[in-house]
Amino acid sequence: MAAVMEGADLRTTPAAPAVSAKRPWRFWAVLVALYVAQGVPSYLMIMTVPAALRAAGMPLQQVGMLSILMLPLVLKFIWAPWVDRLRPLRWGHRRGWIVCTQVATVVSVVALAWAGPQAPIGLIVGIGMCMALSIATQDIATDGYATQQLRSDELGRGNAIQAASVAGGVLVGGSLAMFLVEHWGWYPTMGLMALLCLLPLLALPWMQEAGPGANALASGKDVQPHRASIRQFFSRPGVWTALGLAVVYRLSEGMLRSMESSYLLHSGLSLSQVGLIAGSGAAIAGLAGSYLAARWLQRRSRAQVLLGLSSLRVLAFVLFLLHSMQWLGGAVPLAVLAVGLSVQRYMEMVALYALFMSTASRRQPGTDFSILACAELTSYMLSSMAGGFIAKQFQFTGLFATASVIAVGCWLATYWLLQRQTAQTEDVQAEAPMVVGSADT
Template identity: 65%
Template structure:
């Protein structure tokens, strides 16, 4: 029966989406959490371990090649499915190479292999986000982006926490080979990845699409209202980066142990993130994305203000501080769900991967620059000064968000049946 077939098809879609997002979360957090920690434990100098941060560059710059992914079909097996298959195999190959060279290899070799993995993960992210943006119905954006946010938490738990535990007990090579096998498992779901009939037809085997609309960065800028959404992406989480970058240092300054801070920032944050992602998805079922984002933005002001009160010794001891840290972790994941749902609703059907990637990169770049600024502000003004600045910036972001989202709502973007043309 048609109804049953559609139900099975949607269930397959959700399973594929979970597999794809977890597939990129594991190697991502393996690179930024486990590998640097393992290298330091093996005696690598701090300045060389710090060089691993360069592997974040592909995540910030991936918008540059997003149009290529949107307009080029690599394999006959499917447009985005082809990209995902190739990039996931490259990721597995890269992790296998890391296992082979070992932690005593030169930093140049480790960075080279790490960059291969980072580029593969970033490119797969473009293809996966494009697939999700095309497939998700307007009413499903909250649930779809909850899966994306939850995959970050899964990446922390598996690629970060689990891999560090395995490295400690089994050694570098065995642990990384386990991670490589785990990264292979999502490929088993690709046969159930059904793509809609493309708006443009391309020659399989590397041919570029031939159509009236060729995905370009310029098309994003020329679409009405997209500069407003880009402005929102830049400003919305501006205050969060500086708060997050100094959060662990503030916890340590309040005499929490390194193990307690690691537990809060690792497993604790991941569990809070899973709960927050589910809560945001439920909230988005009953409220608009605009309303949810504004309430979350207002909640951030309140939480930052509570951190300020705590730094002034007006808000209890470490019990309240731990509660604030958990609440802030949950809020971050909720914001991710609502913000990415908005980004998807604003993305066009002709170049979904490009549009979404531009917005996500803008948001990430601002977050990273804000994180860098947080250290300088804390050094000059102390934690109370930092929390004062972050609270003021959060209030400024709320005002900008209110202005942009009002225009967004008036224009009717993201409403059911919008111009994004999401495939049913």
């Protein structure tokens, strides 16, 4: 019985009592600052640095080596338990981690400025790996903080902030930084980005780790009641269902996403038009999608939203298929479809991460959330790799047809897993009164 209660999170149950206390604006400002703090340097490294190195004459195969910097985001669950266990500074558990990692990120950006775009690729990759490790570790601490603090009715808004911050990272660390590199040069741009990465630290004095969302077993103190571990995650009931959702939900998405820009170019759009759609257009769509998902989650359950978005994905993939068969017009409908798919992607991110947070234990929130997020990212990346192979063998029409069929399968799997999760939640609710009663005696 104790294991059942340890695995339960009352945020997932409709019977959980609502907390009417209104959050102060400082709480939401802290979440915005924390997620922007990792979004800007992330897209600086993902979008701006490769483009600047290529423009400076670095060979394409060397620029491609920067893809290894994705590894920390895929493997961060390995050291996530240490972030949940250890308190590096006296200023607070997760606040201490965020201070350390943000300073490391700023130092890495300054090191990039010092190295310059003509530096050997080994040096660039080394600096980038330090930055990627600090961003991934900060992500563990930030997600752990958000998971502990957010109530059930706040998960939609909290994860909308996370998704919108990704869009902000695309705009500032990606589109703006690339524009500034072209007009200002490498060194002033990197200096400005380092300064921008420091600004979120100003919000940390408002970051309070004790409060209505803090771990009740910690009695208001910033301590962990047990030794966080990956094994603890897998020992809890119901987590295999959530892990299955993490793996299958966006399995078909990466397949189309990896080839989307290539298909836009293939269909007659110019490179600048594709860049606008994939950069600023996607970021603005991300802000819109984050808002729409948060509103939808206020009115419907997470299961209904996830299934609805999965249905929209099937529809979008079928429309791409029809366009590839020349049944859906030319470049303008395709551009509208691409932007609409970007809106849908961000909506999925909000709903899926809200599910992850509701599943994660507040005893080791960073570990649990990281395991689920890494599983989702790994599935997405494998799907992306498969997309390139399928497009090469069967052209874009074959790719979109395959993605549509897999998307239907993902919808069916999502429906079954969500039904299973609902049944498991009801079992936990049924067990809870007996456990509470025995504890009282």
